[in-house]
Amino acid sequence: MRAHTSTVEPLDDAAALAGQIRAVVGKLTRRLRGKAPPGGLSWSQARVLGRLEREGPTTLTALAREENMRSQSMGAIVGPLAEAGLIVGAPDPSDGRQTLLSVTAKGRDKVLANRRIREDWLAERMRATLTAEERAALTRALALMDIIADD
Incomplete structure (x- = not known):
């Protein structure tokens, strides 16, 4: 394992x-x-x-709100996803006027393949550049960052 330096100061x-x-x-x-281009x-x-893969079905309006954009802009994003068979819309069982968007099996496969490429690269970088002790310290820091990130 090679020596490494960090620009992060305590x-x-x-x-x-x-x-x-x-x-x-x-x-x-x-x-x-x-490391993982979005594949078209x-x-x-x-x-x-x-x-959608992580959080489950939701409406276009909710997606737009979560991404801080207008519904029309979100429509331009989800339209091609639906045309490619990566997401599908279905009536909301609690409000038939709304459409719930959800990821299809094809969409899930695309997300998981992309995620696998990125995680494999990250795991290899950690193995190549960090000692076991440093990886343990990273595990402890990750737990703290998770606490910070929770609402």
Whole structure:
């Protein structure tokens, strides 16, 4: 295992630590995005497909709200997903005027394959660059970040 260095400095100041966490998470996100292209989808379409796979069926309006966009803009994103057979709409059982969008088996396969590529790359990077002790420290830090991320 090769020696490695980090630009992250130990910090006691919460504001400075928050800035560094944001920067590192952003850098990691960009690296992960580069490892698994969305397979003919825009990044917005890939993000919406992933959200439906993770969180389950929802309405176009709710998706738009969660993604901070107008319903019309979300419609332009989900339309091609439906045409490609990656999502499907069905009447909402509690309100027949609404349509619930959900991921299809084909859509789930696409999301899972994309996720597998990214997770395999990340696991390999961790094995190649971190000691077992460092991976254990990362596990502890991840638990703390999960606490922070909870509402």
